[in-house]
Amino acid sequence: xxxxxxxxxxxxxxxxxxxxxxxxxxxxxxxxxxxxxxxxxxxxxxxxxxxxxxxxxxxxxxxxxxxxxxxxxxxxxxxxxxxxxxxxxxxxxxxxxxxxxxxxxxxxxxxxxxxxxxxxxxxxxxxxxxxxxxxxxxxxxxxxxxxxxxxxxxxxxxxxxxxx
Amino acid sequence: xxxxxxxxxxxxxxxxxxxxxxxxxxxxxxxxxxxxxxxxxxxxxxxxxxxxxxxxxxxxxxxxxxxxxxxxxxxxxxxxxxxxxxxxxxxxxxxxxxxxxxxxxxxxxxxxxxxxxxxxxxxxxxxxxxxxxxxxxxxxxxxxxxxxxxxxxxxxxxxxxxxxxxxxxxxxxxxxxxxxxxxxxxxxxxxxxxxxxxxxxxxxxxxxxxxxxxxxxxxxxxxxxxxxxxxxxxxxxxxxxxxxxxxxxxxxxxxxxxxxxxxxxxxxxxxxxxxxxxxxxxxxxxxxxxxxxxxxxxxxxxxxxxxxxxxxxxxxxxxxxxxxxxxxxxxxxxxxxxxxxxxxxxxxxxxxxxxxxxxxxxxxxxxxxxxxxxxxxxxxxxxxxxxxxxxxxxxxxxxxxxxxxxxxxxxxxxxxxxxxxxxxxxxxxxxxxxxxxxxxxxxxxxxxxxxxxxxxxxxxxxxxxxxxxxxxxxxxxxxxxxxxxxxxxxxxxxxxxxxxxxxxxxxxxxxxxxxxxxxxxxxxxxxxxxxxxxxxxxxxxxxxxxxxxxxxxxxxxxxxxxxxxxxxxxxxxxxxxxxxxxxxxxxxxxxxxxxxxxxxxxxxxxxxxxxxxxxxxxxxxxxxxxxxxxxxxxxxxxxxxxxxxxxxxxxxxxxxxxxxxxxxxxxxxxxxxxxxxxxxxxxxxxxxxxxxxxxxxxxxxxxxxxxxxxxxxxxxxxxxxxxxxxxxxxx
Numbered sequence: 022x023x024x025x026x027x028x029x030x031x032x033x034x035x036x037x038x039x040x041x042x043x044x045x046x047x048x049x050x051x052x053x054x055x056x057x058x059x060x061x062x063x064x065x066x067x068x069x070x071x072x073x074x075x076x077x078x079x080x081x082x083x084x085x086x087x088x089x090x091x092x093x094x095x096x097x098x099x100x101x102x103x104x105x106x107x108x109x110x111x112x113x114x115x116x117x118x119x120x121x122x123x124x125x126x127x128x129x130x131x132x133x134x135x136x137x138x139x140x141x142x143x144x145x146x147x148x149x150x151x152x153x154x155x156x157x158x159x160x161x162x163x164x165x166x167x168x169x170x171x172x173x174x175x176x177x178x179x180x181x182x183x184x185x
Numbered sequence: 186x187x188x189x190x191x192x193x194x195x196x197x198x199x200x201x202x203x204x205x206x207x208x209x210x211x212x213x214x215x216x217x218x219x220x221x222x223x224x225x226x227x228x229x230x231x232x233x234x235x236x237x238x239x240x241x242x243x244x245x246x247x248x249x250x251x252x253x254x255x256x257x258x259x260x261x262x263x264x265x266x267x268x269x270x271x272x273x274x275x276x277x278x279x280x281x282x283x284x285x286x287x288x289x290x291x292x293x294x295x296x297x298x299x300x301x302x303x304x305x306x307x308x309x310x311x312x313x314x315x316x317x318x319x320x321x322x323x324x325x326x327x328x329x330x331x332x333x334x335x336x337x338x339x340x341x342x343x344x345x346x347x348x349x350x351x352x353x354x355x356x357x358x359x360x361x362x363x364x365x366x367x368x369x370x371x372x373x374x375x376x377x378x379x380x381x382x383x384x385x386x387x388x389x390x391x392x393x394x395x396x397x398x399x400x401x402x403x404x405x406x407x408x409x410x411x412x413x414x415x416x417x418x419x420x421x422x423x424x425x426x427x428x429x430x431x432x433x434x435x436x437x438x439x440x441x442x443x444x445x446x447x448x449x450x451x452x453x454x455x456x457x458x459x460x461x462x463x464x465x466x467x468x469x470x471x472x473x474x475x476x477x478x479x480x481x482x483x484x485x486x487x488x489x490x491x492x493x494x495x496x497x498x499x500x501x502x503x504x505x506x507x508x509x510x511x512x513x514x515x516x517x518x519x520x521x522x523x524x525x526x527x528x529x530x531x532x533x534x535x536x537x538x539x540x541x542x543x544x545x546x547x548x549x550x551x552x553x554x555x556x557x558x559x560x561x562x563x564x565x566x567x568x569x570x571x572x573x574x575x576x577x578x579x580x581x582x583x584x585x586x587x588x589x590x591x592x593x594x595x596x597x598x599x600x601x602x603x604x605x606x607x608x609x610x611x612x613x614x615x616x617x618x619x620x621x622x623x624x625x626x627x628x629x630x631x632x633x634x635x636x637x638x639x640x641x642x643x644x645x646x647x648x649x650x651x652x653x654x655x656x657x658x659x660x661x662x663x664x665x666x667x668x669x670x671x672x673x674x675x676x677x678x679x680x681x682x683x684x685x686x687x688x689x690x691x692x693x694x695x696x697x698x699x700x701x702x703x704x705x706x707x708x709x710x711x712x713x714x715x716x717x718x719x720x721x722x723x724x725x726x727x728x729x730x731x732x733x734x735x736x737x738x739x740x741x742x743x744x745x746x747x748x749x750x751x752x753x754x755x756x757x758x759x760x761x762x763x764x765x766x767x768x769x770x771x772x773x774x775x776x777x778x779x780x781x782x783x784x785x786x787x788x789x790x791x792x793x794x795x796x797x798x799x800x801x802x803x804x805x806x807x808x809x810x811x812x813x814x815x816x817x818x819x820x821x822x823x824x825x826x827x828x829x830x831x832x833x834x835x836x837x838x839x840x841x842x843x844x845x846x847x848x849x850x851x852x853x854x855x856x857x858x859x860x861x862x863x864x865x866x867x868x869x870x871x872x873x874x875x876x877x878x879x880x881x882x883x884x885x886x887x888x889x890x891x892x893x894x895x896x897x898x899x900x901x902x903x904x905x906x907x908x909x910x911x912x913x914x915x916x
Binding site: 038039042046049050051053054055056057058059060061062063065066068095096097099100105109110112113116118119120121122123124125128146147148150151153154155156157158159160161162163164 | 402551552632813816850
């Protein structure tokens with residue numbers, strides 16, 4: 022076991038964990054941040070997507086030791102003072118979910134995508150999001166949500182959201 | 186392997202006469218829990234309800250035969266209790282809309298308590314597209330009775346005629362409008378119980394709906410985009426341990442030897458051994474994973490069938506009588522000619538073809554999960570993802586020899602099921618570990634466990650034979666289904682004396698329900714075959730269907746989809762194909778048009794556009810209905826084009842998303858959904874039948890473009906499926 026101080030959603034959190042435990046496992050099982058989901062543990066579904074320094078990563082493929090020096094943003098860290106981010110709001114407005122188990126990962130992936138590409142084409146959204154699975158099949162609505170978020174974002178607000 | 190019976194899990198009516206009507210809370214406990222107010226219970230017992238008086242409410246004994254509760258509290262909150270569960274199909278929202286509509290309260294005033302076996306009346310489960318047509322009217326009846334009871338309360342208070350009062354938006358207003366009372370004010374300090382029968386006061390017709398029939402967004406949607414909603418796998422209890430179960434290396438394995446010493450030496454690990462069941466609980470998930478991996482076990486796995494030759498196996502290995510989930514064949518049926526009557530007239534064209542579907546996985550993104558807790562009185566509480574909370578409760582009662590009052594199952598809105606979460610394996614395992622460990626235990630199956638130890642959508646072989654007259658009239662029809670089931674077996678087309686038989690087989694894999702059951706397989710075969718017949722007589726596939734259909738509802742969706750799609754102008758070329766298909770069951774009517782793009786050089790196809798028309802009576806929530814149709818199409822693309830479980834000798838060979846391809850963003854076509862809102866017809870369920878059109882529509886489009894008739898699902902797998910000739914195209 023090693024002691025880590027993780028920066029999660031702006032807070033310093035102390036946790037003891039083996040250095041080779043995944044960030045997903047630490048978030049969910051040691052820090053009770055269960056908004057980040059387990060879908061496959063193999064990096065194939067994207068349900069566990071979080072941001073490290075604003076970049077989307079699959080937390081099931083990231084060791085806690087490798088995340089210790091980064092600013093970690095999870096789905097719980099997007100809403101600020103009761104205000105949803107444009108991406109979260111767009112998912113609500115587009116009804117871009119059914120069971121919504123994939124939604125955390127989709128929202129995090131879309132946040133990073135819009136940070137890097139504020140005005141993506143449909144093809145860019147499809148290729149950027151293609152690592153995330155929605156088994157309920159709401160992909161067309163998720164594409165719609167990302168387009169809505171892109172339109173509703175003031176310039177560079179995605180960057181601010183992603184860097185939190 | 187056990188075969189889970191379609192009959193048991195899917196076709197049994199949700200409240201059959203001998204279903205146990207168990208609920209833990211009586212009226213007294215209920216009112217203690219919720220304080221005063223008006224408690225309405227819905228009873229299916231007609232005689233009792235009549236005897237209890239048509240006036241509705243009084244201090245009456247509560248009958249045992251309850252199918253739903255409704256409570257109006259002093260703060261105007263309305264709480265509805267039902268055994269149906271939310272798995273993404275949006276039933277939490279649409280049932281609340283129906284209650285809000287009949288009770289004349291805002292949608293936001295309603296809280297739905299679902300799938301908690303201590304709080305809700307018995308319900309057989311959430312499946313078979315039954316929630317909307319069965320629970321919907323029940324809740325509406327109950328809400329309408331509550332509304333009447335409130336009017337009578339107000340009339341008594343104001344000493345006037347109830348008919349002179351106005352009730353709207355959670356308030357009752359006096360005749361001269363000089364005073365009004367909220368429902369909470371009316372029921373404050375009272376402890377009123379009304380029992381109503383399912384024969385209720387008049388309901389609001391759909392033509393007058395203001396809340397029902399509108400696109401109300403998903404209830405608590407904000408909880409999902411913020412990560413706050415707790416799915417079953419998110420439940421966390423103080424002092425909770427993390428469980429793991431040792432899995433055999435194959436199905437039907439026997440344990441030869443096991444060495445658990447290394448695992449037992451790990452800090453905090455508690456090992457549980459009970460025959461071949463070996464599991465453990467550990468203080469953290471990491472240690473649990475390390476410990477289970479450290480167990481050295483040797484298993485013997487017997488030789489078992491594989492994909493290769495599976496359809497011959499299924500055809501030649503009938504399930505023993507009385508099992509297998511099919512409708513029983515009568516002696517007359519068995520003895521009757523196994524072939525359809527020969528077509529009359531020498532000019533008739535006769536075709537015979539076989540179609541197959543492979544075993545596929547539900548692959549819900551949230552795998553099976555359970556958190557189990559035993560309290561000091563010996564009561565067991567389990568949070569788990571299941572479509573059948575009371576079924577899981579029964580499994581726990583049986584597994585641990587408990588009194589039913591000592592088991593509570595809670596079903597938080599879960600990461601879906603698609604027919605794949607009817608069983609309680611994980612709940613039983615977690616409870617077993619928690620009992621042995623003396624602490625709450627969470628058990629979340631890995632993706633590989635979910636792929637391997639859950640159950641599958643059955644593989645199936647469909648053999649069809651038909652004759653058609655030169656004018657396009659069907660002359661004879663024969664359809665045999667081996668193993669996959671009888672759902673959707675009966676043709677919707679007009680033909681005299683069709684022979685349609687389901688032959689139950691002894692499946693080598695554990696199999697059970699999947700969204701729409703065997704309708705997907707049977708409709709793929711039937712609608713592909715209809716296309717073949719149309720081409721054989723050089724008739725337009727749409728015109729051929731129209732000629733043989735009498736069902737006006739099915740015709741209506743067929744015409745609506747074809748019009749919107751532009752069928753008349755859609756001429757296929759070698760690089761672009763257009764196909765059509767339709768189907769109906771459980772009150773749902775669907776027609777699907779698909780456009781595929783073919784890259785002849787790369788031998789690849791892509792579905793570029795789908796138009797689907799849907800009709801299931803009065804629309805309760807058009808947004809939810811569109812979402813269900815779109816999701817069904819996208820999910821259906823997986824089974825149509827590339828999903829297949831590969832297996833051999835009791836092992837699943839592709840139990841990972843890297844090896845089992847699911848539909849992704851890049852596979853999703855542009856989808857247009859047309860809803861036909863029949864406000865004059867009762868609302869039917871919509872979670873299933875929207876999936877049955879896509880596979881044949883795509884197959885027919887591929888044929889129209891390439892001349893290749895793909896009769897095996899998946900039609901265009903990414904890699905070889907053992908036992909099948911390579912497909913001419915991939916996707």
